[in-house]
Amino acid sequence: MGIRERIGSKQALLVVAGLVAAGVGLWIGRALPTDTATPQVLQGTVSIVGTNGDEFAVALEGGQAGTSFGLGSVPWKDANNSWHDSGPIDCLKPLSKGQHVRFGVVHVKDPAFGTELVAWVDCSNGAS
Template sequence: MGIRARIGSKRVLPTVAGVTVGIIVVAGVGLWIGRSLPTDTATPQVLHGTVSIVGGDGSEFGIALDGTRTGKSFGLGSVPWKDSNNSWHNGGPIDCLKPSTSGQRIRFGVIHVTGTENDSDLVAWVDCS
C-alpha cells in the first residue's frame, strides 16, 4: 500500500500546480484592473479655527486657523455639513456660516487643487458641531 499511496500522490501535484497558476493569473488580472482604474480621489486636510467673517452672500469666509497668526479666506460652494446636533446635510445654507457672522468655531476639510492657471484650496465639508 505504501507504493500505491506514493503513485496516487503524483496525481495531486498537477492539480496543486494548476491551482497555483490559476491564483497567480487571477492576482495578476486584479492588479492590472486596479492599476487601470482612475485615481482621482483626495483626502481632505482637516483644519480648525475661528471664523473672522462670512461674506454677505455666504459664498466665502475668512478664518483664523488654529496654530497660525495669519488669517485665510476660502470660497464656499454647496458642500456637505454637520450641524450642532451631529446631523449631516448635503448642501444648503450652513448654520454656522450665515452671511455677515463671525466668531464661531468650525472644523472643515480642504483639498488643495493644482490647475493650469492657479492653485486653490477647495472646502470639501464643514463641521459646525
C-alpha cells in the same frame, strides 16, 4: 505517460493559471482611478463671510496663517450635531464674523478650482 505525470502537469498548469489570474487582478486594481481623498481638518475664528455666503476668511488655530476659502454646496453639521446635505450653513451667514468653525479641506491640483476645496463644515463647536 503515467498517472503521476498527468497529475503533476495539471497541478503545474493550475498554479500557472492562478499566478496569471492574480497578476491580471493586480494590474486591473492599479489601473483603476482612485477618486477618494482624506480632507485635512482645519479650525479657527471666522474673520468675515462674503455677502453671498459663498466664501469666508478665517484665522486658523495652531499658528497657521489665516486664509480664505470658497464655498460650494457642501455637507455641514449644525449646533445640534445634525448633518445637512446642502443649503445655507448656519455658522457662515453672510457678513457674519467671530464664530468658531471647523472644516475639512481637500488639496487639489486643478488650477480652475484653486488649490484647496472645502469638503464639509462643522458648526457644532461653539459656532453661532
